[in-house]
Amino acid sequence: MGVLIRTERLSLNFGGVIAADNIDFSLEEGERLAVIGQNGAGKTTFINICTGFLKPTGGRVWFDGKDVTGMEPRHIVRLGLGRSFQLPQLFLDHTVRQCLEISAAARSGKLSFLLPLARSVDAREIDHTLELVGLRDRSHELASSLPEGQRKLLDVAMALMLNPKLLIMDEPTSGVASEDKHDLMATLMRALDERKVTSWFVEHDVDIVSRYATRVAAWIAGKVAADGPPAEVLASEAVRREILGTA
């Protein structure tokens, strides 16, 4: 098992606010990392730096052995990093199926000019992914017509179509009704296991974290305050006091 992503003394200041404070972090292949922390603790900022959306003011990031510090997101994505967002980033004027087809076509890096989109990708692969995330019935509806939970699934599915080595999901269950959260996570994890994708998700629900993660990292004020097996991290003093509010 190799190290998939690693950061060294990664830092970012927004004016006086320290959003990332000298973070040394690494993630191995095969892990399922849950990131917890209060709003504003710097969880999404850290993802944004690692995926090239924000440039760090100090430190470096390596992905799959390559220094990707300051690279554009699209170049990091091409190295095998997929990402879904807290607010799903979909092509709202396209159908659910077309969204996945565009992803599949993008994977090769060369978009055809005259071949119809549907014929430039493997239809069975699209069907399979639609089935996997339970969107088969809605494949011909516009992405804009989906309810929030299904938008999240489509957002993840679009990232999955790229066959990434690592999938980062920012709050995949936020905005989803609590009774549906476990179904959604079970669906996602099934999809990730099937493709042997290493995953990293931001999550607030402790039940979900302890059930689906193999490792938990707790963010407090731009730092990784605790990192380790779920039971250990969730029981630690700082996490209980600062994040869970149970101490």
Next chain:
Amino acid sequence: MARLYDIRVMTVLGSLLCLILGLAFPWSKTPIIVGLCFGIATLGVAAMVRAGQVSFGHAMYACIAGYTVAFLARAWPQLDGLLLILAGVGASLLAGAIVGVFVVRYRGIFFGMLNLAISMVLFSVIGKFYTLTGGTDGLRINRPTLLGFEFERAGFETVLLIGTLAAAIGLGFLVQRYFQSASGEALAGIKTNETRLEYLGLSARRVLWNGYFFSAGLVGLSGALFAMVQGLVTPDMGSWLRSGEFVFIAILGGSGHAIGAFLGAAVFELVKLFAAAYMTGVWQLLLGVTLIFVILVAPEGIIGLLMKKSALATRRGG
């Protein structure tokens, strides 16, 4: 989605109408060719509209192609018309490739205004360099040979009509293929979500540049053909008013399908002809009212309305 069948029927009927009218009433050849030229140019502008971008400067590519035709035809009168047209398209593609590098960095109002600004610089330069460009009087072009044949005016116009119609059908088909290809759908993705394009490993600027490059070539072809049929090029070919007309037609016809550009151009030309005959002086008013009507009744343009009707009919089992 409008059924393919409908589009084919519309294309065949429209083409026949152009040919029959053109041959039966020789005076109508020029307005029909001009209408088709507007349609071809609008294909390019519609590609930008699909990306959510409205350019108020695209007529500059018609102007560049038109003046290329004029310069070459005056320098080498023996050059064949087809070569002149190809050279015009080549010049507009080259200009589009270079200008595109800059303008694809901008979106929305900035994209529209930057195109407008560049087109106005060109417009002024052509207007000022009287000795080279003939200033606002423009340049006359003597009728060239076409594929090696010399034609009288009537024959020349007939050949241009057939050639322009063939180009319109062929390009309409190709542009529609482009719209539905991976590149074309990614282009439409610029309108809704550039972040996602980036996180699919694609460069939104590159995707838009491709579309911009094609659109410059399409508008350029329309300008080259326009120059040939008029036998004259003037700076007005590249004025922002002309660019505005392309945008007008794109909105009128709709950008849901390539044929929308030609439906829009047909309505535009008909309104203009009708107004010139019966409502001289207020033809802009008539165009304005038409546009307001279309925006209120069919915000997706004429083709959007037809596609919606067709989808409803299909759902009802029609």
